[in-house]
Amino acid sequence: MSQSNEILVRVRDADKVFRRGSEEIHVLSGLNLEVPKGEFLALMGPSGSGKSTLLNLIGGLDRATRGTVEIGGERIDSMSDRQLAGWRARHIGLVFQFYNLLPVLTAERNVELPLLLTHLSKGERRQHVEAALKVVNLSHRARHYPRTLSGGEQQRTGIARAIVTDPTLLLCDEPTGDLDRKSGDEILSLLQALNREQGKTIIMVTHDPHASARATRTVHLDKGQLVTEPAP
Amino acid sequence: MTQLINWFSQVLAVSLFNFRSLPMRAGSSAAAAVGIAGVVAVLVGFLSIAEGFRKAVISSGADDIALVLRSGADSEMSSGLDRDDVRVIADAPGVARQLDGPLASAELFVIIDLPKRSTHTSANVPLRGVEKAAISVRGNLKVIQGRAFEPGKNEVMVGAGAARAFSGLDLGRKIRVGQNDWDVVGIFTAGGGLAESEIWTDAAVLQPAYNRGSSFQSVYAKLSSAGAFTAFKDSLTADPRLKVKVLRQSEYLAEQSTSVTGFIRSIGVFIAALMALGALFGALNTMYSAVSARTREIATLRALGFGAGPVVVSVMFESLGLALMGGAFGAVGAYFAFNGFQASTMNWQTFSQVAFAFTVTPSLLINAIVWAAIIGLLGGLFPAMRAARLPIAAALRET
Ligand SMILES: Nc1ncnc2c1ncn2[C@@H]1O[C@H](COP(=O)(O)OP(=O)(O)OP(=O)(O)O)[C@@H](O)[C@H]1O
Numbered sequence: 001m002s003q004s005n006e007i008l009v010r011v012r013d014a015d016k017v018f019r020r021g022s023e024e025i026h027v028l029s030g031l032n033l034e035v036p037k038g039e040f041l042a043l044m045g046p047s048g049s050g051k052s053t054l055l056n057l058i059g060g061l062d063r064a065t066r067g068t069v070e071i072g073g074e075r076i077d078s079m080s081d082r083q084l085a086g087w088r089a090r091h092i093g094l095v096f097q098f099y100n101l102l103p104v105l106t107a108e109r110n111v112e113l114p115l116l117l118t119h120l121s122k123g124e125r126r127q128h129v130e131a132a133l134k135v136v137n138l139s140h141r142a143r144h145y146p147r148t149l150s151g152g153e154q155q156r157t158g159i160a161r162a163i164v165t166d167p168t169l170l171l172c173d174e175p176t177g178d179l180d181r182k183s184g185d186e187i188l189s190l191l192q193a194l195n196r197e198q199g200k201t202i203i204m205v206t207h208d209p210h211a212s213a214r215a216t217r218t219v220h221l222d223k224g225q226l227v228t229e230p231a232p
Numbered sequence: 233m234t235q236l237i238n239w240f241s242q243v244l245a246v247s248l249f250n251f252r253s254l255p256m257r258a259g260s261s262a263a264a265a266v267g268i269a270g271v272v273a274v275l276v277g278f279l280s281i282a283e284g285f286r287k288a289v290i291s292s293g294a295d296d297i298a299l300v301l302r303s304g305a306d307s308e309m310s311s312g313l314d315r316d317d318v319r320v321i322a323d324a325p326g327v328a329r330q331l332d333g334p335l336a337s338a339e340l341f342v343i344i345d346l347p348k349r350s351t352h353t354s355a356n357v358p359l360r361g362v363e364k365a366a367i368s369v370r371g372n373l374k375v376i377q378g379r380a381f382e383p384g385k386n387e388v389m390v391g392a393g394a395a396r397a398f399s400g401l402d403l404g405r406k407i408r409v410g411q412n413d414w415d416v417v418g419i420f421t422a423g424g425g426l427a428e429s430e431i432w433t434d435a436a437v438l439q440p441a442y443n444r445g446s447s448f449q450s451v452y453a454k455l456s457s458a459g460a461f462t463a464f465k466d467s468l469t470a471d472p473r474l475k476v477k478v479l480r481q482s483e484y485l486a487e488q489s490t491s492v493t494g495f496i497r498s499i500g501v502f503i504a505a506l507m508a509l510g511a512l513f514g515a516l517n518t519m520y521s522a523v524s525a526r527t528r529e530i531a532t533l534r535a536l537g538f539g540a541g542p543v544v545v546s547v548m549f550e551s552l553g554l555a556l557m558g559g560a561f562g563a564v565g566a567y568f569a570f571n572g573f574q575a576s577t578m579n580w581q582t583f584s585q586v587a588f589a590f591t592v593t594p595s596l597l598i599n600a601i602v603w604a605a606i607i608g609l610l611g612g613l614f615p616a617m618r619a620a621r622l623p624i625a626a627a628l629r630e631t
C-alpha cells in the first residue's frame with residue numbers, strides 16, 4: 001500500500017443532465033468525490049445510476065452540466081476538446097467492459113496505439129509494448145488478432161493498452177463484466193498488483209461484490225450522489 | 233514541427249485501420265468506385281469526341297495560308313466574290329508566286345447529298361470547286377489512289393475520310409450530282425484535315441453545273457511566309473475596290489469548330505454531371521456506412537486521445553482513394569475503348585460530315601480524374617464530419 005494524502009481526483013458539485021427530446025434526465029446532482037493518489041476505488045450502484053457517466057466526466061470523455069472536475073490539480077472542465085484529447089492521451093488509461101480492441105490490428109499493435117500519440121521512436125514504442133504485454137502476461141500472444149484471443153486475454157490486452165503510456169489514472173468500466181469468474185479474478189489480481197506494486201490510482205466501476213472486495217475503498221452511487229455505505 | 237509529425241502519424245495510423253477494414257466493406261466500396269469509373273468513362277468519351285473533331289478541323293489549318301471571304305460572311309457558305317475581286321486578291325502583296333502565276337485558288341463550295349455507308353441514309357458532303365493552284369496552296373494534299381481530276385472534265389477526287397464514310401465514293405464509280413454524272417478518279421489525303429471530308433473538282437466545271445456564272449465564294453492564298461499575312465490583309469482591307477475579310481486558315485478553322493466542339497462538350501459534361509450526382513450519392517452512402525460501421529472504433533480512438541482532425545482526414549483519404557481508383561479504372565477503360573476510334577459527325581456550320589478519330593489527350597484524362605477526385609472529396613466530407621462530431625461518450629455506449 002503506497003497511499004499518500006495527496007488528492008488526485010476532485011469532483012465538486014457535479015450535475016449531469018441528459019436531454020432526450022423534451023425530457024431531462026438528471027443523472028448526477030451535486031456529486032462530490034475525492035480520490036487520493038494511489039487509491040484503488042470501486043464504484044458501485046444500480047444499473048442506470050450514472051456510474052459510467054461519472055467515469056466519463058473524470059476521464060474527460062464527457063462534460064458535466066455544472067460543477068468542476070480537477071485531476072492532478074488541473075481543471076479539465078475548462079479545457080477545449082482539443083486540449084482534452086491531448087490530456088487524455090497523457091494522463092488517462094481506459095479499460096472497457098467489451099475491451100474495444102481494433103479487430104484489424106494484432107494485440108501488440110492495439111497496445112501500441114496510445115504510443116502513436118507520443119514522440120517515442122519506433123524502437124522505444126516496441127520496448128514499451130513488450131513491457132506492457134509482459135506485465136499482463138501476454139507476450140506469447142503479441143501477434144494474435146483479437147478474434148483469436150479469449151475474453152480474458154482480450155481484456156489483458158486492453159489493460160496493457162491502458163498502462164502502456166504509464167498514465168496518471170486508470171479508469172475501468174466493468175472490466176470483468178463480460179468475463180467468467182476465473183478470468184475475472186485474473187483481471188482483478190492484475191489491477192490489484194498494478195495498484196500495490198506500481199502505485200497506480202485506479203477507479204473501477206463494478207456490479208460485482210467480489211470485484212469491489214479487491215479495492216481499497218468502495219463508494220456507492222445512488223440517486224445522483226455518492227454514499228459510502230451501501231444503501232439499505 | 234514535432235506536433236506536425238505527430239499529427240501526420242495519427243492520420244497515417246487511422247487511415248491504415250480504415251484501409252485494413254476495407255475488405256469488410258468490399259461490396260459497397262466497389263459499387264461506389266464503379267459509379268465513379270462510369271462518370272469518368274462517359275466524360276472521357278465525349279471530350280475525346282470533341283477533341284478529335286477539333287483536331288480534324290484544325291489540323292489542316294496553316295498560318296501561311298490565308299482565306300479571303302466577303303466581309304460580313306462568317307463562313308464560305310455565306311460568302312461570295314466575283315471574277316474581278318479574285319484577280320485583285322491574287323495579285324496582292326504577300327502571295328507566294330510560281331512561274332505560272334500566284335499561288336491562289338478561287339473556290340466555290342456546294343453541299344450535296346450522298347448515302348452513308350453505315351446507315352444508308354443520305355447525309356451532306358461538301359463538293360468544292362477549286363482552281364489548279366489549290367493543291368500547291370494547301371501543300372499537304374496527296375493523291376493516294378488514282379489521279380487528280382482533269383480541268384474541264386466532270387471528274388472528282390475524293391478525300392479519304394469522305395470515301396470511308398459515303399458509299400459510291402470508290403475509284404472508278406460515278407456519282408450523280410444535279411443533272412450530271414461525275415467520275416471518281418482519285419482519292420486523296422490532307423494530313424487528317426478537313427479537306428479529307430470533301431470532294432474536289434474543277435471550279436470552272438462546277439460553276440455552270442450550279443449556275444454560278446463566274447462567281448466564287450472564297451480565295452485560298454499561299455503566303456510567302458506566315459509573317460506576310462499582315463501586309464496581305466492590310467492591302468486587301470484598305471483597297472477601295474474590295475469589301476472582304478481576311479483570315480488565316482488556322483484561325484478560320486478554329487472558329488468554325490468551336491460551336492460543334494462546344495456542343496459536344498456540353499452534352500458530355502451534362503450527362504457526366506448527372507452520372508456524377510448518382511456517383512456522389514453512392515460515395516456518400518458508402519462512406520456514411522463505413523463511418524457508422526466504425527463508430528465504436530472511432531470513438532475508442534478518440535477516447536484514447538486521437539484528434540478529430542486525423543479522423544476527418546482519414547475518412548476523406550479513404551473516399552478519395554476509392555474515387556481515384558474508380559476514376560483511374562474508368563480513364564484507362566475509356567482510353568482503350570475510345571482512343572483512335574473512327575467516326576464522323578455533322579459540322580453545323582458547313583452542314584457537312586467531318587471524319588475524325590476520338591482523341592484521348594492527357595489533359596482530358598486529368599480533367600476526368602479531377603472530376604473523380606471532387607466526387608471522392610465531396611462524398612467523404614459529410615461522413616467525415618459526422619465521424620469527427622461523434623460525441624465520444626455516447627458513441628462508446630453503442631456496442
Ligand atoms: N448520451 C446519453 N444520452 C441520454 N441519456 C444518457 C446518455 N448517457 C447515459 N444516459 C442515461 O443516463 C443514465 C445513467 O447512465 P450510465 O451509463 O451512466 O449508467 P450506469 O450506472 O453506468 O449503468 P450500467 O450499470 O447499466 O452501466 C441512464 O439512464 C442512461 O440512459
Ligand SMILES: [Mg+2]
Nearest residue numbers: 051052053173
Ligand atoms: Mg455503465
